[in-house]
Amino acid sequence: MRLSHALAVLPFTVWSGVALAEPATVDGAAAITSALQTYLGATDGVVTVAPEGEAYGVKLDFTPLLSKVPQKDFESSVTPVEFQLVDQGDGTWKMTQDQAFNLMIKMPGELDLTLSAANMKSEGVFDVALQAFTTSSSTITDMSLAEKISGTEAGATDVHYHVDSMVFESTAMEGVNGGVDGTSNMVASGLKEEMALPPMGEGAPPTNITVTLASYEANATVAGYRPDALYKLVAFFVAHPDEASIASNQDEMKAAVTKALPFFASAKSAGTLTGLSVDTPMGVFAAATGGVDVEMNGLVADGLLREAFRLDGFTIPAGLVPDWAADLVPTKLAMDFKLTRFNLLAPVELMISAMDLTKTPPMAPEQDEAMLAALLPEGVVDVTLAPGGVTAPAYDLAYEGMLSAGPAGTPSGKAKLTLTGIDKVQAALNAAPDDQKGQFLPMLGMAQGMAKPGDNGALVWELEMTPEGAMMVNGMNMGGEQ
Numbered sequence: 001m002r003l004s005h006a007l008a009v010l011p012f013t014v015w016s017g018v019a020l021a022e023p024a025t026v027d028g029a030a031a032i033t034s035a036l037q038t039y040l041g042a043t044d045g046v047v048t049v050a051p052e053g054e055a056y057g058v059k060l061d062f063t064p065l066l067s068k069v070p071q072k073d074f075e076s077s078v079t080p081v082e083f084q085l086v087d088q089g090d091g092t093w094k095m096t097q098d099q100a101f102n103l104m105i106k107m108p109g110e111l112d113l114t115l116s117a118a119n120m121k122s123e124g125v126f127d128v129a130l131q132a133f134t135t136s137s138s139t140i141t142d143m144s145l146a147e148k149i150s151g152t153e154a155g156a157t158d159v160h161y162h163v164d165s166m167v168f169e170s171t172a173m174e175g176v177n178g179g180v181d182g183t184s185n186m187v188a189s190g191l192k193e194e195m196a197l198p199p200m201g202e203g204a205p206p207t208n209i210t211v212t213l214a215s216y217e218a219n220a221t222v223a224g225y226r227p228d229a230l231y232k233l234v235a236f237f238v239a240h241p242d243e244a245s246i247a248s249n250q251d252e253m254k255a256a257v258t259k260a261l262p263f264f265a266s267a268k269s270a271g272t273l274t275g276l277s278v279d280t281p282m283g284v285f286a287a288a289t290g291g292v293d294v295e296m297n298g299l300v301a302d303g304l305l306r307e308a309f310r311l312d313g314f315t316i317p318a319g320l321v322p323d324w325a326a327d328l329v330p331t332k333l334a335m336d337f338k339l340t341r342f343n344l345l346a347p348v349e350l351m352i353s354a355m356d357l358t359k360t361p362p363m364a365p366e367q368d369e370a371m372l373a374a375l376l377p378e379g380v381v382d383v384t385l386a387p388g389g390v391t392a393p394a395y396d397l398a399y400e401g402m403l404s405a406g407p408a409g410t411p412s413g414k415a416k417l418t419l420t421g422i423d424k425v426q427a428a429l430n431a432a433p434d435d436q437k438g439q440f441l442p443m444l445g446m447a448q449g450m451a452k453p454g455d456n457g458a459l460v461w462e463l464e465m466t467p468e469g470a471m472m473v474n475g476m477n478m479g480g481e482q
Helices: 003-013 026-040 227-239 243-248 250-260 323-328 345-354 367-375 422-430 434-450
Strands: 047-052 055-060 075-078 081-087 092-107 111-127 132-149 157-174 180-197 207-225 266-280 283-297 304-312 332-340 381-392 395-405 412-420 459-465 471-473
Touching (some): 026 055, 266 304, 395 422, 434 459
Antiparallel strands (some): 075 092, 092 111, 132 157, 381 395, 412 459
16 A cells, blocks of 8 residues: 555656756756656646745546546545655655545446555655665555446445555565565554455355454565666556557566566465454354465465464364364364475567467467476476474374476375374264264274374374376375375
8 A cells, every 4th residue: 555655766766867956946847747747647636736935745546547437327535645755865756645545446237346545654665776766654444445336147245344454564676686676564453344245145145254363464575676667567558558459568668577587586475463353144153363374476486385384372262163073173273285386487488489479379289288288397397295293282293295297197105194182072073973984984984004003002094196197105106096
């Protein structure tokens, strides 16, 4: 939601050679206006810049652009984004903002959206040479979003979000390996999401779900970000707003995209949540703490995508499971997936080279196979499951593994499962009704029979899928070729 920060960056990409006097001048305001219009277009009333003592007051009003939407009965209103820029005389500019914000969009029968923030307060220092904010901070209070999506076969969906407060802090510096390296921290409190989903069946009421979070904090880093090239790419699409113009200037576009690659080298984020509650028609599900971690590389040859999540202190509604099964319900879980052994750069380079936007389709169908080969140069992608587990009052189940799979051939990989508490699991199942006991106990006995002993009485299953198609459990072939 740091809209002013994002927009304030834009002038400097074409402004680095302009020296503006202090105090602010009419000529300086004109230079800022021209620079901003490179990225936002020259529609009258969108960009307004005026001297305000030592500062330049900037107002960006998107109402004229929204009025151009061709859809019938389209309605909209938006608060102009306003901020101040001050030339600090050392190649840096100070940006400040303090305002409320409201946005409304209505498309009858399709979408009804309102967004509001009681206050958006931002401050940052922009480095012209770096083309990034070396330091910045923003605080948003009392932010709400209401969205109603209609016109679907299932029916209308209503979603309401509210956040009491969000605080952002970020830094940026020259990248160790080129581009810009940055860090950021975000802390949000008082988060709430209310969803009214379409009925699941004829005559059924809507499904209402409410999700609340006491707080959420995320720390992120990005390496090798290319703001200079990305801003120029934005400028290209502003200068060529329609498909015909883009197609006739596709060589320029391809050069701009190529120069911007890989957009960023790598990025990762680690998030922690507290006080999660999900109120559903079945009751309240909750977790005391949790988190989501994400890591990825940009459009580079060494492809990487990782996502991990964890919950602790997990509880379910009372009465959802029978008493005998209560100790089998997990209270803690962690899972961590990673995809590697793929190449994102090669297929993008191939697409840039092979596509011709003046033709339909822009790429020949025979390029599909070449794109896949470029994406998976070894024919497979590796899926790694880092050590994780599920904990319940009766047991602990730990797991880890790796799988290699692709469009051709047989998947292969290894995994390891370790279970402690088998005696408590058996005791719980022995307390189950006879029909359920007869269903689960034989399966548990079979699994126990295939296990090998581990430390402290644990049971261990080492699984292997061979390239020949065999499934091995602790060295025993369970089917397929040897």
